[in-house]
Amino acid sequence: MVNKSLSSRPQAADKTGHKNISAEAIDLVEVIANMHDPKAGAVVLFSGEVRNHSAGREVSYLDYEAYDAMADKMIEEIVETAISKFDLHNARCIHRTGKVEVCETAIVVVTCSSHRAEAYAANRYIIDRVKHEAPIWKREYFVDGTMEWAHNCSCHDHPVH
Numbered sequence: 381m382v383n384k385s386l387s388s389r390p391q392a393a394d395k396t397g398h399k400n401i402s403a404e405a406i407d408l409v410e411v412i413a414n415m416h417d418p419k420a421g422a423v424v425l426f427s428g429e430v431r432n433h434s435a436g437r438e439v440s441y442l443d444y445e446a447y448d449a450m451a452d453k454m455i456e457e458i459v460e461t462a463i464s465k466f467d468l469h470n471a472r473c474i475h476r477t478g479k480v481e482v483c484e485t486a487i488v489v490v491t492c493s494s495h496r497a498e499a500y501a502a503n504r505y506i507i508d509r510v511k512h513e514a515p516i517w518k519r520e521y522f523v524d525g526t527m528e529w530a531h532n533c534s535c536h537d538h539p540v541h
Contacts, residue, residue, distance in 0.1 A: 400455035401448050401516075403478045406485045417469040420492035422499035426507055428487040430480050434530070438523040442486065442530075444477045447515040451475065458509045466502035468493045473506050475516055 412425055430442050459471045470492040480486045487510065491502040510516075518530045 398472070398474075400452045400459075400473055400475065401446055401477055402474055403476070406474050406476060406488050408485060408488060411472060411474065411488055411490060415470050415472060415490045415492055417492050419494060420469045420499075421494050422496040423490065423492045424496070424499040424503045426487075426489040426503050427485045428489075428507070429485055430482050432482045434520055437520075439482060440521045440523050441482060442480045443519045443521065444475070444480060444486065445517045445519070446475070446477050448477070451514045451516050454514045455510055458506055458513070462491070462502045462506050466491070466493060466498045466505070468498065468502055471502065471506065473510060475510065475514065477516070 408425070408427060412423070415423060430439070432439050455473050455475065459473055462468060463471050468491055470490075472490045473488070475487045476485065487507070489503050489506045489510075491499045491506065493499040493502065519527055520530050521527045
């Protein structure tokens with residue numbers, strides 16, 4: 381039996397009333413629970429989490445700042461483009477702002493498609509574009525009491541094999 385509420389749900393975050401930028405902790409269980417689609421054979425979730433190190437230094441926490449309205453709109457456009465480009469059934473991206481502790485989620489991307497290849501490719505496409513293009517800035521706070529602004533994306537520093 382098909383859950384009609386799932387099959388008739390709007391595809392992009394902007395149409396659901398959800399924001400793409402959040403000062404609140406991201407609930408991964410809630411996000412993934414709202415992403416299932418009866419047409420989808422693949423649901424890919426990427427959770428970008430705060431690690432305890434950066435460039436050989438011990439990280440205490442991160443702090444994200446964003447131009448909320450512009451970042452929200454830009455993420456919405458990136459997600460809409462991915463839905464069209466990769467023939468997705470559903471997609472969502474949420475980025476945190478404010479203080480984010482080690483092991484907490486800073487960004488989540490979920491993509492749903494009929495097949496895994498499209499879901500994986502779309503997920504990578506969304507995260508890479510958001511990290512490169514969205515007006516979101518990251519400040520790293522270190523255990524030694526120092527802090528510094530970090531590069532928005534080190535995507536090309538770590539090639540995929």
